[in-house]
Each structure stands twice: as C-alpha cells, then as structure tokens.
Amino acid sequence: xxxVESLGKxxxxxxxxxxxxxxxxxxxxxxxxxxxxxxxxxxxxxxxxEHIWALKDVSFEVKKGEVVGIIGRNGAGKxxxxxxxxxxxxxxxxxxxxxxxxxxxxxxxxxxxxELTGRExxxxxxxxxxxxxxxxxxxxxxxxxxxxxxxxxxxxxKHYSSGMYVRLAFAVxxxxxxxxxxxxxVLAVGDTAFQKKCLERVEAMAKEGRTVLLxxxxxxxxxxxxxxxxxxxxxxxxxxxxxxxxxxxxLSNNNVVTGEAELDDSNARGKAKFTKIxxxxxxxxxxxxxxxxxxxxxxxxxxxRAKVDRLFVGLMVSNIENVAVFHTDAYDMTxxxxxxxxxxxxxxxxxxxxxxxxxxxKYYVSEIGLWSPDFIHHxxxxxxxxxxxxxSSHIKPSGSLVxxxxxxxxxx
Amino acid sequence: MKKMAGVTIIKPLHGWLPxxxxxxxxxxxLLFFLIWRDIKVRYKQTVLGVAWAxxxxxxxxxxxxxxxxxxxxVPSEGLPYPLFSYAGLLPWMLFTEGVSRSTxxxxxxxxxIKKVYFPRLIMPLAGIMSPLIDFxxxxxxxxxxxxxxxxMPTFRIFLLVxxxxxxxxxxxxxGLWFSALNVQYRxxxxxxxxxxxxxxxxxxxxxxxxxxxxxxxxxYSLNPMVGVIEGFRWALLGTEPPNMSVFASIAIVAxxxxxxxxxxxxxxxxxxxxx
Numbered sequence: 001x002x003x004v005e006s007l008g009k010x011x012x013x014x015x016x017x018x019x020x021x022x023x024x025x026x027x028x029x030x031x032x033x034x035x036x037x038x039x040x041x042x043x044x045x046x047x048x049x050e051h052i053w054a055l056k057d058v059s060f061e062v063k064k065g066e067v068v069g070i071i072g073r074n075g076a077g078k079x080x081x082x083x084x085x086x087x088x089x090x091x092x093x094x095x096x097x098x099x100x101x102x103x104x105x106x107x108x109x110x111x112x113x114x115e116l117t118g119r120e121x122x123x124x125x126x127x128x129x130x131x132x133x134x135x136x137x138x139x140x141x142x143x144x145x146x147x148x149x150x151x152x153x154x155x156x157x158k159h160y161s162s163g164m165y166v167r168l169a170f171a172v173x174x175x176x177x178x179x180x181x182x183x184x185x186v187l188a189v190g191d192t193a194f195q196k197k198c199l200e201r202v203e204a205m206a207k208e209g210r211t212v213l214l215x216x217x218x219x220x221x222x223x224x225x226x227x228x229x230x231x232x233x234x235x236x237x238x239x240x241x242x243x244x245x246x247x248x249x250x251l252s253n254n255n256v257v258t259g260e261a262e263l264d265d266s267n268a269r270g271k272a273k274f275t276k277i278x279x280x281x282x283x284x285x286x287x288x289x290x291x292x293x294x295x296x297x298x299x300x301x302x303x304x305r306a307k308v309d310r311l312f313v314g315l316m317v318s319n320i321e322n323v324a325v326f327h328t329d330a331y332d333m334t335x336x337x338x339x340x341x342x343x344x345x346x347x348x349x350x351x352x353x354x355x356x357x358x359x360x361x362k363y364y365v366s367e368i369g370l371w372s373p374d375f376i377h378h379x380x381x382x383x384x385x386x387x388x389x390x391x392s393s394h395i396k397p398s399g400s401l402v403x404x405x406x407x408x409x410x411x412x
Numbered sequence: 413m414k415k416m417a418g419v420t421i422i423k424p425l426h427g428w429l430p431x432x433x434x435x436x437x438x439x440x441x442l443l444f445f446l447i448w449r450d451i452k453v454r455y456k457q458t459v460l461g462v463a464w465a466x467x468x469x470x471x472x473x474x475x476x477x478x479x480x481x482x483x484x485x486v487p488s489e490g491l492p493y494p495l496f497s498y499a500g501l502l503p504w505m506l507f508t509e510g511v512s513r514s515t516x517x518x519x520x521x522x523x524x525i526k527k528v529y530f531p532r533l534i535m536p537l538a539g540i541m542s543p544l545i546d547f548x549x550x551x552x553x554x555x556x557x558x559x560x561x562x563x564m565p566t567f568r569i570f571l572l573v574x575x576x577x578x579x580x581x582x583x584x585x586x587g588l589w590f591s592a593l594n595v596q597y598r599x600x601x602x603x604x605x606x607x608x609x610x611x612x613x614x615x616x617x618x619x620x621x622x623x624x625x626x627x628x629x630x631x632y633s634l635n636p637m638v639g640v641i642e643g644f645r646w647a648l649l650g651t652e653p654p655n656m657s658v659f660a661s662i663a664i665v666a667x668x669x670x671x672x673x674x675x676x677x678x679x680x681x682x683x684x685x686x687x
Contacts, residue, residue, distance in 0.1 A: 011685070087422055087529040088684045096422040110527045113449060115456040127445045128528050156456075 002062040002085070002180060002211060007094035009055040009080050009235075054080040055235045058094070064179075067202075067212040069226035069243065071219070071250050074264070076232040078215045082106060082184050085213065100211070103130055103178030109169030114158035118149060118168055121157055125172045139175045146197075147171035161376070162270060167194060174201045180211045199224060217383030219247050220366065223322050244321075251320045251364065251384060260286055261386040270379045271308050272370045275346065276301040279388045292360055292392035292404070299350040300368060308342035308372055313349045316367035325363065325402050339373075359404035360392040429677040435531050442530055446538035450513070451545050465546040466553045469505055473498045480618045489620050489651045492561050498554055499645045500617035503579045506547045507637060508608050510580065514539025514587025515604055518595050522687045532680040533673075536591045540583040558648070568647045575643035578658075582636045582665045588672030592679040595687050616641050622652070633657035636665045 055077045062068050070078050083089045085096060086104035111128040112121050122143055126136040136143075144150055147167045149160075157165060183202070202225055206212055216222050222229060222243070229246040231239040239246045260278035280297040281287045290296045300313055314329025328351050330340050341347040364387035371378035395404060455461045473494050480486040481493030488496035514536035518525060521535060558565065594600040615637040624632055632638060639661030642654040 083684065084422060087420070088526065090425045090681045091422065092424055094423075096420075098420040098422070100418060102420060104529070107523075107527045111521075111524050113453055115453050116449070120452065124445055124449055127442050128524060128530075130528075133441050133445075 001064050001097075001099040002060075002213070003097040004061070004085075005059050005095050007055055007058040007081075007084065007096065008053060008092050009077075009084060009089070010092040011052050011054050011080075012050060013052050053235050055084070055091070058232075058235075058237055060230065060237060060240055062211055062213065064099075064211055065206070065209040066228065067206045067214065067226045069222035069229040070213065070215045070232060071217070071222060071229060071247065072232035072238075075234075077235040078232055079106075079184060080235075081232070082182055082213070082215060085182050098180055100179030102180045102182065103176045104182035105129065105173050105176065106182075106184040108166060108173055112157060112165070112169065115156055117156055118144075118147075118153040118160075121168065122172055125169065126175075129173065129176055130178070131176065143171045143175050146174055163194075163378070170194070170198055174198065177205075178210070181205060181213070183212065183214045185215055185217060218366075219251065219384055220318070220322050220324075220382075223247060247322070248320050251362070251387070260288070263381065263385065265381060270370075270377050271306040272302055272304045272311065272342075272377070272379060274300060274302050274368060274370070274379075274381055277365060277368065277386045279386070280350070288387075289389050289391045291355075292358075292390055292395060293355045295352055295355040296388075297350045297352055298365065299348055301346065301348050302370060303346050304342055304344050307344055308377055310339035310373050311342040311377075312371055312373065313340055314369050314371075315351070315365055317363050318366040319402060320362050320364070322366075323402060324366065325358070327367075329369075356406035357403060358390045359401045360390045360395050361401075362387060362389050364388070425681045427678065428674055429681075431533070431673050431677060432531065436533060439530050439534055443534050443538055443541075446534065447542045450538065450542035454542075462549065465549040469498065469501050469550045470553065472501055476501075476618050486619050487623055489622065489645075491645075491649055491651065495557060495561055495563065495649060496620075496645070497618055498557060499648050500615075500641045502547065502550060502554060503575065503640045503644050504612070504615060504617050504637065505550070506543050506576075507579050507583045507640070508612075509543035509546065510540035510583030511586045511590065511608065512604060513542060514584065515590035515594055515600060517587075518591050518683065518687065519598075519601075525687055526684050532683055533588075533676065536584060536587040536676070539587055539591070540580055544580075554648070563649060565648065566650065568650065572644065572647045575640050575647060578636070578643070578661060578665060579640045581669055582640065582661075585665055585669035585672050588676045589668070592672075592676045595679065595683050611635070611637070620651075621657075629657075633660045634664060636661035 058077075058081065070081065072078050080089075082104065083106070084091050085098070086102070086106060088106075109121075109125060111124055113124060116124065122140065123133070123136055126143075127133065144153055147164075147170075149164050149168055152160065152164065157168065160168070181202075199221055202212065202214070206225065212225075214222070214225060226243050228241060229239075229243040230237055231246050231250050239249055260276070262276055263274040265273040265275065277298070277300050279287055279290065280299055281290060282295055282297075287296070298315065298317075300315065302313070304311070312330045314327065314331075316327045317325045319325055330349060330351075333340070340349045365385045367380065367382045368385060369378065369380040455464060458464060460467065476497040477494045480497070481488065486493070517535040517539040518532070524530075525532065525535075555565070590600050590604065614632075614635050621629070621632070621638060621642060633656075639654055639658040642651070643658060645651045646653050
C-alpha cells in the first residue's frame with residue numbers, strides 16, 4: 001500500500017546554474033541574502049519567478065495489488081513524483097508511507113558498463129536495482145532466457161546492437177520482485193514483440209498481487225495495464241479514478257498537441273530520429289481540423305544522422321478510445337522508389353489519407369517507426385504523439401464508430 | 413526516511429543527519445560490486461593489464477632513486493634509497509588514488525545517483541577501497557625487493573594493518589569532503605591534482621622527516637600522511653618508531669572524517685537534483 005499526503009517539491013529554476021563555481025555561489029548567496037530579507041519582510045517566500053513547485057498538494061492512496069497509471073504532459077510532475085517515491089530526491093513538504101519492499105525502475109540498464117560482458121552486467125544492474133546477489137544467481141538463467149541473447153552473454157556489451165542492449169536491460173528489470181514496483185516510461189523499448197513480452201510481464205506482476213505505479217505516454221499500455229489512472233497537470237493531481245474516463249479526459253482536454261507537434265526524440269540511439277509530425281490539407285495548409293470529405297496528409301519529418309541504404313517509415317492512428325484505427329507504411333510507395341530518403345540530413349515523408357473515410361471525431365497518431373528492411377536499424381516512437389479532428393457539418397459523431405466510408409451502393 | 417516493520421517513510425529532510433550504519437550494512441553487496449566493477453573495468457582494453465598496478469610504483473621508485481638517491485643524495489635513514497622511497501610510495505599511492513577516485517565517484521556515476529537510491533556514502537567508500545587491490549600487488553613487489561636487499565620482515569609487519577587503516581581513513585576523510593563539494597563545485601576537479609602535488613612534497617615520501625628543521629616538526633606532523641608513512645617505514649624496515657606525531661595524525665583524521673561525514677550527509681539529499 002502507498003499513502004501520499006500533501007506532497008510538494010520546490011525546485012529552484014532561478015539564476016543558480018546546475019554546475020556552479022565557487023565564485024558564482026558567493027555572489028549568488030549574497031544576492032539571496034539580500035533578497036531573502038526583502039521577501040521575509042514582504043511575506044513573499046515560496047514559489048516565485050526563481051522557484052517552481054514541481055509537485056504541490058499531492059495526496060492519494062494506492063491499495064495493495066493495484067496498478068495505477070500516471071499520465072500527464074511533459075513537466076506535469078510525473079517524474080518528480082516517481083523520484084520522490086524512489087527516495088532519489090526528498091520532498092519539500094508532505095510525506096509518503098510505503099508498506100512493503102520497494103523496487104523502482106526509472107531507466108533500463110542503469111549502471112550498465114560497456115566494457116563488461118552481458119553476464120557481468122546482469123549482476124551489476126541487478127544489484128543497482130536492489131536485488132541480492134543470491135537472488136540474481138537464482139534467477140540468472142531465467143533472465144538470460146528472457147533476454148533472448150544467450151549466445152552473446154559473455155560478449156562485452158559495447159558490441160551489442162541497441163536492440164540487444166535493451167533486451168538485456170529489460171530482462172534484468174523484469175525479474176525484480178518487489179512488493180511495490182515503480183516504473184517510469186521504460187516499456188516503450190525494443191521491437192513490438194519484445195514490448196508485448198514486457199507488457200505481459202508487468203501484467204503478471206500485478207496478478208501476483210504486487211502494487212505497481214506506472215508512468216507512460218502510451219495510452220494503450222496505460223489502459224491495458226492499469227486499474228486506475230492518475231492525471232497530473234502542473235504538479236497537481238487533476239483527476240484520479242476509473243482509467244477510461246481519466247484517459248479520455250486527458251486526450252480530449254487539448255493535452256495532446258493538435259495538428260503539429262515537435263517530437264522530443266532525444267532518446268533515439270540509432271541512425272535516424274524523428275523531429276516533427278503534422279497534418280496538412282490538400283492545399284498544403286497546416287490544419288488540425290479536417291473536413292470529412294477532404295483528403296489530407298500526415299507528414300513526418302526526420303533526421304538521418306548516418307546514411308541508411310533503405311529506410312522505411314510507418315505510422316499508426318488510433319481514436320480516443322484507444323482503438324487502433326489503421327496502420328500504414330512506406331512499403332506502399334507508388335512513385336517507383338523502394339524506401340524513403342536515407343541520406344544524411346533532414347527529410348520529410350508524407351502519406352495521403354483519402355477523404356470520406358474516417359468517421360468525424362478525434363484521432364491521434366499513436367505510433368511512428370523508422371526501420372531498414374533487415375531490421376538492423378529500427379526506431380519506434382509511441383504515445384499520443386499528435387492529434388487531429390475530422391469534422392463534418394452533416395454527419396454526427398456516433399459513439400465509437402471508426403469508419404464512415406463513402407462506398408458505392410447498387411440497387412437492382 | 414526510516415524503515416520500520418516494512419514501512420518506508422519518506423519526508424522532507426532538514427539540516428544535519430546522523431550516519432545510518434544499519435542501512436550501510438544493508439547495502440554492503442552494492443559496495444562490494446562497485447569495487448569489483450572498478451577493478452574489472454580499470455585494466456580492460458590495456459595490453460599490460462594488471463601489470464600497470466606495479467609498473468607505476470616501480471618506475472617512480474627508479475626515478476626517485478636516481479634523482480634523489482644518487483644525484484642529490486637525500487639522506488634515507490641508513491636504508492637503501494629504493495627501499496626507503498618504495499616504502500613511502502606504498503601508502504602514498506593508496507592514499508592519493510583513494511582520494512581522487514572517491515572525489516570523482518559521484519560525477520562519474522552521476523547517472524546512478526539520478527536513477528537509483530542507495531546511501532550515497534557507498535560511493536566514496538568504494539572509491540577508497542578499490543585501490544587496495546593495486547596496493548596488494550605493489551606490496552608483493554615490495555616484499556620481493558626487501559629480500560633482494562637482504563631485509564627480513566619482523567613481527568612488526570602486523571602493525572602495518574593499523575597504518576593501512578589510518579591511510580584509508582585519511583583518504584576517506586578527504587574524499588568525503590571533496591566528493592560532496594565536487595557535486596556542486598566542479599572547481600574541485602581542477603584543485604585536486606594541484607593539491608595532491610603540494611601534499612606530496614609536504615609528506616616524507618622522497619625524504620626523511622629527520623632532515624627537516626626541528627622548529628617545523630610540530631607544524632609538519634599536522635599532515636596525517638606523515639604518521640602513516642613513518643609508520644610504514646618503521647613496521648616494514650625498522651626505522652625510528654614514529655613519535656607522538658601518530659597521535660596527532662589520528663586526531664586530525666578523526667576530526668576531518670567526522671566533519672566530512674556530517675557535511676556529506678547534509679549535502680547528499682540534494683545530489684540527484686544538482687549533479
């Protein structure tokens with residue numbers, strides 16, 4: 001069980017730079033001294049231009065065996081909450097009671113040492129995550145089997161592909177067996193099959209009665225795994241309860257960038273990464289609302305950092321109920337080329353979605369991927385990446401209907 | 413934060429915190445693995461491997477013997493100069509390696525600090541302990557050297573443990589202050605090599621304390637490495653037993669160590685935020 005009571009965390013964002021030098025501190029401390037006196041006398045202590053409450057008045061309870069998903073925009077306080085629960089940083093106010101052994105997973109592969117072998121890293125990473133040596137020894141074979149890299153277990157991991165690295169890292173994490181598990185956005189790793197395996201693993205842990213707190217941008221996995229969902233916004237709990245209502249509140253509340261989104265793809269390890277995704281109408285105008293009858297384009301901008309001979313792009317569109325509506329990819333290119341631009345530089349790829357197909361309502365791009373045909377290079381970005389709306393003056397949005405195509409009818 | 417009957421309580425932390433020995437003990441496997449990792453990684457991708465652990469002190473001994481022993485003719489209390497300087501280098505290298513590794517431990521493992529919880533004291537502790545392996549190798553070389561020069565270790569060699577402990581405690585004391593300061597002020601990184609060099613000349617590694625003017629002796633013995641190095645020479649080679657300066661060394665180390673622990677504990681809660 002987890003009990004959190006009026007938790008708050010104040011961060012300084014003011015003039016104090018992250019890596020201060022002594023000289024700065026002396027100067028700043030002098031400023032602070034004078035300012036503090038000013039503030040004290042004017043009763044201005046607390047949040048101001050230099051400070052920000054990353055969390056404020058956060059109270060909630062999670063029962064044993066419950067899986068709670070935590071969602072919210074970047075900067076909503078999700079990571080700060082997990083950091084406090086993991087005891088990495090102390091709160092400024094309030095308290096937390098955690099009943100049971102806590103395991104937290106804020107990153108996969110924490111402390112991995114590229115010079116060491118897979119076997120050595122399993123032990124190292126396991127210890128960092130709070131396992132005992134004997135426990136790792138006992139589970140070692142299982143971990144190796146889960147990672148599917150038996151053949152390379154005695155190879156230094158600097159020779160691993162990014163996929164192998166992630167598999168090994170997650171395999172260790174998946175064998176963590178605390179009573180309370182705290183997981184930050186780490187499930188969106190690896191290829192689809194491996195992701196599925198990871199999701200199943202978290203589900204199994206919940207079935208065993210473990211309490212799980214899970215942060216994710218991927219609404220599909222949040223809905224699949226959690227029993228209840230908490231929505232954070234600017235450091236406060238906005239909504240906490242039945243998962244579907246919270247997720248749709250989040251998605252419809254303009255929380256997902258509409259029409260055009262800069263993609264924060266800084267975690268990309270491979271040769272190419274995404275930079276931007278947006279919707280254009282036939283005239284090439286940016287637009288977040290598309291008239292039902294009109295065709296439109298979904299445009300993906302990406303950056304190639306090292307030349308790839310053949311590159312493909314694909315995307316998935318879902319509705320706000322989180323039903324995957326369609327998947328489309330550049331295997332279907334019609335201009336005679338096989339693959340999209342793979343030269344170094346910034347490129348654009350777009351797909352034309354015919355008009356009169358999607359039922360009026362809100363949709364979002366839930367997945368985009370880049371890959372080479374042999375899958376040696378592949379990169380996937382998931383989450384509620386960008387949303388758009390199909391509008392119509394004469395067709396009423398009808399519940400969960402997804403397609404409203406205009407097809408030919410005959411009468412004989 | 414406290415642990416009682418399976419409940420972890422997390423609340424704001426203020427001011428000075430005592431050291432939590434029980435928790436450190438719970439994390440002893442982490443300490444062991446950090447040391448193991450340091451040793452494993454250190455000589456990876458080197459041709460000579462662990463041999464580096466003995467090449468460094470041997471080279472320094474040769475150079476010192478040539479310059480100070482032969483050309484300058486520094487008095488070495490009647491001992492062959494190579495033995496004299498090597499006996500000083502043993503604790504000196506252990507100390508400086510320990511100080512610099514523990515000082516940099518937080519920065520080089522910044523990612524661990526930001527992603528997992530453990531008592532941060534483990535980091536500088538591992539920093540002073542991993543050089544013990546190098547020490548062991550260079551100590552074996554020293555024993556060989558002793559036989560070559562016809563010296564036999566006496567029962568006093570067992571007292572070495574005490575001086576070894578004092579050297580480690582001194583390294584930890586300095587390492588605690590510097591590692592905590594280094595998280596916030598990267599100036600420490602530039603200060604350290606310079607300080608160690610100064611400290612080297614303020615310690616009797618290449619010369620003997622006896623060659624210093626009497627009026628300087630008291631001030632000189634404030635340097636805890638004086639007691640350590642003299643203790644090493646006495647325990648291994650039977651030079652003059654260290655005088656009261658050992659107690660001064662112990663007192664100074666204890667003072668810096670205790671204050672270092674408190675300073676470290678006070679700063680550690682914010683390490684993840686400012687590193």
